[in-house]
Amino acid sequence: MKHSIAFLAIGLMLALAFASASAVETTIFEIQELAFEEGDSVTVDNVVVTGTDLYGFFIQELGPNPNWEPFGHPRLYSGLYVHTHNNPSHQGVVSRGDLVTVTGPYNEYFFFSQINIAVGYPGTWGSFEIIGTATEPDPVPLSMEDINTDGPLAEGYESVPVVVDSSATTALIAGPSWEQGTDSWTWWLREQPYGAADSIMVQRRNPDPQGDFLYTIPDSGQVFDYVQGILVYHYSNFKIAPRDCVEDLGMNCPPVVSGAWAHDNNHVDVFFAVDVDETTAQNPLNYAFAGDLIFALSAERNTDDHRIVHLETTAHLPGRITTIQVSNVLSEEGEPIPSGEQAQYSFAEGIVNIYDIQYVDDFIEDASEFVDKVVTTTGRVTHVFGNYYYLQSGDGGQFNNLQVYSPRLGPVAAGDSVIVAAPIEEYFPLDPHGETEMTGDPGIQYFVNLGPAVGPIVINEVSAAELIYDAQEGDGSLPDDNLPEPWEGALVTVTELAVVDTVLGFDPAWGEVWLIVGGTDSCRVDVNDRRNDYGEHIYRELEPGDSVRVTGFVNYSYGIYKIIPRNAWDIEYYNVGVEDSPFEVKGIMLRQNTPNPFGGMTEIRFNLNGSARDVRIEIFDVTGALVRDCLPRGTALPAGKHMVEWDGTNDRGERQASGNYFYRLSVDGQSKAKQMLLLK
The missing domain is CATH 2.60.40.4070 (Immunoglobulin-like)
Structure with a gap:
């Protein structure tokens, strides 16, 4: 393991320009061999892309490592991960075989080495440039004992394509699989007979719908001649991450249905895990919907991405949950679609209003009726931060706002109108409320920027009493009415707030400050170390005794509602005395x-x-x-x-x-x- 880890726009530009100019041109070898401290600015040039996932891409040196070539390991320390967090977006831009130059700060993410160019996050900046194409180096042949979590060579081959072969005495066999979150599945690869040799974990690596790692997880007991992929470090384990069924697993994967969503009120898109045969994919009789409430009239395979089929259907009832069942579709290699759950997918019909997604009768007990369902919705963008953005519909009032955390698949800015499809979840699902949001999912890739919205972005004025910070049920500190629930994700302004150090005996957490008006009518503002949750500076530190007017987004996490200002201009400072306000301007x-x-x-x-x-x-x-x-x-x-x-x-x-x-x-x-x- 390695060591753990301006006020105006022109000021930021100058800072980034300075950081870029001071970056040291180096190699992946030197970065991985600890020639740099975390946070150092580096540039690696003439390196090849070996795989792309949801949050970045893998790069590798083309030539051998001169330090380790004499010892029979010329590819040791030759790979590295580039973390973009979809900002700037690499999706649909970077592909395997691209030759790139990458500049940014080096850091360790839970001991996983990377260049972090997730621009917009605290302490991050950087860029990448495609400068040509190249042939990827062959995967490095290694044993499971070398590269499993306790293997002596695992650290050195991190982010490097590797291959494990069967032998004359042992065979490779797939063990059970288990889910790790919404976008990552892991399964075991074992040598047979089990116990005679070793085993290693194999991962479906956070897939980018337009990139790699979208293979189908094999059934337990599947036998392989070899398994190859990029060696990654994830959840405290080293794992092989195959990118493709045919190339990396030596098998033809079946066309499992990985996603489906409403394109509009008369069209549905179906996404398969592998490329599908044109003839069988374009037969509308191969697609049926639960209850025969809608019917497929025609089917057309996407001309560029052969994993997507576009269906024209009869009219939808927006918001009604349906399940599509696919049959008789073959992969391009001729593999049939499996039966059962792998050939079906549930989603909400039509374009669903944000209000209908968010609305609940009981603020304490109820969750969105669309949780774990793919929904297509539309709205105006009110703010963009990295992979997050916020949508608003209508007057932006109660239940008319939604936080989106899914691939954008294209540029977006505040004031744009978009259509997006993604699963709905209640973040912090063990909480009685959670925060309703759209989240990423492999196989869901629908995003359209319609351009400037017709209506303006709306900022609603609310009282501190409506955004009372403590919504934890049963802790006895405040009424358990969860009043802020209808405002989650909303862009609001709260006036007449006084800054204090503590509220009702509780200390501020994570650097936030308490804002209080009249006893329990209080809310919380996130200004952490003079930055907000978006990594942007709030230059003037809030102090006890200040009186302020605050604009920002209503966010819920760890049992606390809080307001997140977008920037320094979202906080105005007052004292008592101005004739048209209970506060006087400083x-x-x-x-x-x-x-x-x-x-x-x-x-x-x-x-x-x-x-x-x-x-x-x-x-x-x-x-x-x-x-x-x-x-x-x-x-x-x-x-x-x-x-x-x-x-x-x-x-x-x-x-x-x-x-x-x-x-x-x-x-x-x-x-x-x-x-x-x-x-x-």
Whole structure:
């Protein structure tokens, strides 16, 4: 094992540019042989991709390791994992055989070595570039004893393709399989007779629907001539991760149904674990739905991905759960589809409203009726963070918001309208409430960005009493009414909050702060080490006695509801005394522009706690470039309320492109900034 582990956009860009410039060009060999400390910035060049999964891809050196070649192990320490967390997305971009350059910080994830370029997470940055193609090195022949969890060579061959062969005295046989979460299955590979030699775990590695590791788990007792794949470290064990049935297991896998979802109210997509035969896949009589409530009218195999079949059907009843049963479909190698559960899949018909997904009668006992079912829904995106994004429908009020944690399969930004299909789950399922969210699942790969949403992103104003932080049932500290449940995933503003150190004898956890108004009417805001859960800086530290207005997302975890601000502009600071608010501005207050988003004119309002000799309002684009000087340097203003307008043009009167912009108020050395969205 190895060792354990700016305020404006221009500031972030400069920081990333500096980190990239200071990266040391090195090799995978040197990284794996501990030439670097965790967090060091590195660049590896001219390395080949050997496999892609949901959260990243594997890379390998093309040449041998000169340090170990004399000892008969020229491929030792030649592999490494690149963690992207789908941001920037590698899915559908990086493939096996691509030659790449990767730059980013090196770290150990539970002793699994990686370059972490999950941009947007605390301490992460980086990039990859495809520079050509190359032939992958052959898998390294090794014994189970060498590379199982206790094997002497396992650490050295981490992230390297390896192969285990049968011998004259032993045969390889599949043992039982067992599920590890929603996107990872593990099974045993044993030498027969069992006990004569050894065994190793084999994994279906977090599959990217557009990538590798989507083979079918073999039945217990299946005999193999060989098993090969990438050696990974997962859940405290070394495991072989095959990428393909034919290549890595030497067998023709059957066309198991890995997923199905409503494409719209008249179409269904079916996803098979392997490529399917065109003739049998395009026979609509091979597809039946439970109860004969809908019928397949036609079937067409996807021209690019032969694992997907598109069905035209009779009209759906949105939200009704159905099960598709597939028969008589062959793989491209001629393997028949199995009978029973492997040939069927349950999902919700049609496009389901977010409200219908989220709504429950009993906030304490009830879960979403769609838990463990694949649902297709649509909404406007309110925020994007790594692989997470938030959807909103209608007025964004109660039950009209949903957190999505599934592959995006394409770019997305706040203000976009999307259609997505994914399973519904209650995160922290042992909890009486959980947090309803869409999650990733192998075989589900439907995501369409429809472009800018018709309606604006809505921020709802709620009281602290509606977001009371402690929803644990039966702990006796607060009423067990779970009032925040309808607001989970919602973008809200909470006003008139006072910062305190503790509430009802409890200490703040994970660096969050307590915000309290009037006894038990209290909620919690996540500002951990001056960062929020999105890894973004909240530059001004909240202190006891501050009075604030907070905007952010309602999140539920570990029995606690909390508000997660998106950025520094989501927290406004007050004291008691301003005439139109129970709090007084600490020097200056900058309000959110209205309307926002806007297409014509927008108003920027601000308050001054006293007269000022130098007041400026400036507009910047996302690169930090000055676009418009709305209130020039040296403008003197009295105390009170003020307003300027911006019509979306620069200082030369030229209309600006649609997108995000920042506006900054500067007053006698103090400044505040906020973000706004211009739509043409």
